[in-house]
Amino acid sequence: MSTDGLAAAQQKMQDAGVAQTAIDVFTHYYGQLEEGVTGSIPEGTIDPYLDPPRLEDVSIDPAHAKSVFDQLVVINLNGGLGTSMGMDRAKSLLPVRDGKSFLELIVEQVLAARRATGSRLPLIFMNSFRTREDTLEVLAKYPDLPVGDLPLDFLQNKEPKLRVDDLHPVTWDADPDLEWCPPGHGDIYTALQTSGLLQQLLDAGFKYASVSNSDNLGTVPSPVLASWFASTGAPYAAELCRRTPADRKGGHLAVRKADGRLILRDTAQTPAEEMDYFTDEHRHPFFHTNNLWWDLEQLQAILAERDGVMGLPLIRNEKTVDPADKASTPVFQIESAMGAAIEVFDGATAIVVGRDRFLPVKATSDLLLVRSDLYDLDERGALVQRVESVPTVSLDAGSYKLIGDFEARFPQGVPSLREARSVEVKGDWTFGADVSLIGDAVLGEEGGAVPEGARVGTAG
Template sequence: MSETALEQCLEKMRAADINQAAIDNFRHYWQLCASGATGIIGEDTIRPLLDPPRLDQLEVDEADARAAIQQTVMIKLNGGLGTSMGLEAAKTLLPVRDGRTFLDLIVAQVLDARQRYDARLPLVFMNSFRTRDDSLAHLAGHPGLAVDGLPLDFLQNAEPKILADGLGPVSWPADPALEWCPPGHGDLYPALWGTGLIDALIGAGFRYASVANGDNLGAAPNATLAGWFAASGAPYAAEVCPRTVNDRKGGHLAIRVSDGQLILRDTAQTAPEEMHYFTDEHRHPYFHANNLWLDLVQVRDILVARHGVLGLPLIRNEKTVDPSDPTSPKVIQLESAMGAAIEVFPGATAIAVGRDRFLPVKTTNELLLLRSDVFDLGADGRLRSTVDRIPEVDLGADYKLIDDFDRLVTVVPSLRGAESLRVRGPWYFDAPARVTGAVDLPDAGEPRHYR
């Protein structure tokens, strides 16, 4: 591909005052893309991760746990708009329980841990240019949240979408904002580096970071995990959960045969003819929860050595420039996954945690569960399961968008006695009701009411 196309992209980034670390990383991934790199990880190059240490079997001295959490910062990824649910603002602004949003519950979790462990425990969000203003405005309702002069957020970088044909920057005058995209959550590292935040955190006396998605309310502050990670001396650790038959889509950790290094493999890095290996929960028994632990000093050392470019595996995300218009030009978004950084750090490790630390909301199916009596909400902002097995929920296309979901579900049914709930067609949940056992509501051709 033409170097002219690359220079056009880089000039566009410079004109937008994008920091040099982001520009250097974009150049790296553009060149990978132009060379035809696919990022595919063959099954014959890895072996499964079978026996990581388990959180429920850890023995961590209480004083060590307290000391570690006092040196920890909580970083939440908050760049997603939840467009698949029809949202145009940060997904974390969605109400979860009693009118309280994801952001409100995250704040409650952190404030509770600060008091319990007498810890400063900064809370910092990685926002995107699309989520920053609304999120900070909402967080202003929690005065005193910032600590030690540290910011409440740092900005995820932006990069140009590139044309699938020629790899030059796309132009879309109808909505110039659509010419840009975030580089995936692998941008965490160059964003920490390029903004100077990693130096500020270390300078303020913080050594460890607990990183998780903002829509995962299970990833609350955990002193035991902090104590284990500090004692491990590892530069990096990933939380994994046991897979079930319903966990076939998420990425998993594996051990690279050539050097014994832990790596992350996602769906996009698996050849179609090897997907049966990827989805086999017996062959690869743990999935990646996207909850990470970082030793900030060791991460900074690697960033310094690599001049801010970790060189994570490329993810080619092919879309149209306007996601709502399938006839708009085809583009490629150059992305990376933050969990893929595990392969950059010799000595990186993993720990198996319970499903209580993995409660993400990707669709309205999960939102219904969190709003239901399947979970109790504690004063500490944590959601705790009230059942032995979380029921499976499949609401169907009529509930995909949040406006339709809120219109059809005005009274959340009891799901404590449910094994599964499958809904097809528009059913109104607008009065107290109970779902027991396996319930399948068929499309009746017209709206119905569940009683």
């Protein structure tokens, strides 16, 4: 192990006030990085996970569901900045529907669920050091949101980026904030413990948690799922969806041959020469949504047993210290995935849910879909799909990848997509009001303006 590099990183974290348990977790992964561990999971070491239970087969006792819902907390991952879309603050602040952001819609979903069930149902966000201030400013508009003495958020830990050449903490005088990164959403377990929030929730009588990403508007609080999870007695469960050809990049669960445990495998953990197996939606028919369910008492026991170090598989993420400057110093970011904890818990399980519980926005093409008339908001604050199938969308990266460019090209709002099967925008087009894209709509590389009221595409 590079004693100097590790010692420098540990000291940097101590000086920044990072909790000792988080430093211990970082030290664990640093040792793996030094040993050349990549986290690779070859196809020959796993079997496909083919027969999970399905939500459509679940029946519940309403009284049991009410009891469980009274013990449920909703936790939302809100550390992402949306840098891939050119954002520099919390992606959840992006307007989605009726001028409301992801953050506002998620809050309104929880408040609606409280009204419908009479449950306490706290909503708590895991923020990063870059998203906290803006997020709490928005949440202050909802005076009824806090529950008792519970906070509205807790803070994800931070760690130094490490130089690829010598594994020392990188220095970047142009912007010292860029010397730090979050440790991936697998840090949620450490952060819950070190913040004291896990114990606070247990002391307040909460036993279960529903966890999801803040860019996914599909995870409306569900008494049915809560009741199912509690009835299994499992410590941990993951929501899965059936894969389609459009889902080939999503991580999937598999059964590890060595010990029969369920594990999560992501793209970064698949050998390059075996990506054909990974992307085969027939071989691995379900993808992992990153919607999770935890038994908080059993989570606390696991953390105590492991001294706060969950030991999740390493994700070695190679980047540059300034993501916007590909000539800046190459660095490793040590990360782990929240969903990888499935292998830690004895008796962990999963359930296949409808696609309505997975509506993430990872790119502006996804944003076009959720802003369109393909969806309506219902009384639960949920996005309800109004067509039988959602069209595929491909937008020219040069003109639409960044959110500022995207917004400028839809000054009157996005077009109607209800009659579309597929949309491919190859050039730089600006859309007028009340445009409809129909059938297989293709706009060419020449670019231009789509006039008000136009119907573009082939309906045949």
